Amino acid sequence: MRLIDTTTVGNPNTAKLEYSNQILPGKDDTDTKPGKDSIEDNAVVYTFKLQILKRAEKADGTPLQDVEFDLYKEVSEETINAITGVEAKNVGLDSRKYWLKINTGSLKTAGENGEVSQPGLANGTYYLVETKTNKNYNLLKEPVKVELKIQYTTSMTETWNWTPDSDGNKKLVKHTITSSKTTFTENETNSTGIHTETIINKQGFELPITGGMGTVLFSIAGFALMAGAAFVLLKGRRKDA
Structure with missing residues (x-):
């Protein structure tokens, strides 16, 4: 397995819980204020990147620039800004379901490789809708289904900070990940955490x-x-x- 690529970055999450010492029943606590304890923990959650390569006529054909896409994912009915019905049908999606557009700006291919990418994606099923293509090329007839199934394994060095309580027992106060190394695989193949999708356009006539x-x-x-x-x-x- 290959080591983590610098383009795939984990999102660190830290949580700290503060709580009061328990006041035992039957004790006179009128003049006693409970003390506070806390415990802190952190973890790393990874999201992934979808890379789109636009080609003419075949997978290794001429790269095409300035082709535009929108990326959608099926969501629940309660999701804010979700589309359904006629709006969904107009972009080629199932009108009976609810869809959320993931990208904020149009995904436009550029550069000598004719590529564009969308980071920050969780594993799941997405649909690419082509909204604009080059002159003399046909727009895709329907959305392209994209499956993200990237697995990752992290080995890490951790520190556990303990302190004794009033009874002399050890109490965990902080758990910290000091260093980590992550490897990725997709469909049992080495990966960098980036899923690549090659989209082909065919020339038509006007x-x-x-x-x-x-x-x-x-x-x-x-x-x-x-x-x-x-x-x-x-x-x-x-x-x-």
Whole structure:
């Protein structure tokens, strides 16, 4: 397994709990204020990155820049800003479900690799909706399903701070992770915590612009067909005569 990539960063979480000493029943505590104890702990939670590579015609084709996407995830009905019904149908998603757009700004491919990425994702199922593509290329007909199933294992060095209580028993007051090393795998393959999705666009054709050269060519072809039909018709009448 490969060591953690610097582009995948864990989110440290620290929690501290303060509580009062218990006052025993039957004791006269009118003039006694309970003391305070506390315990502190921390942990690291990882999120992952989706990298989108845009290619022309095939997986190793020409990279395409300025192609735009939105990323959606199915959510519960109560989720704020979720879309459903006609709004969901208009972007190609199941109109019976609720969807939340993950990205705040449009995901636009750029650079010599034609790529864009969305960080901060938990494992789960997402849908990429293509909203804009290059001239002469067709938009994707439906959203692309993306599955994030990245596993990680962390080995760490920890410190445990104890202090004796009034009865001489050890009491944990702080747990700290002083160093850690994380390895990632995806589908049993070494990973850096980044899921890569290659999206392919196919070239299509555009109808000729009104008044353009395409219209002229179609008009000439039409006149030629009409002239040929008229010639055959007149020839047939002469033979009958």
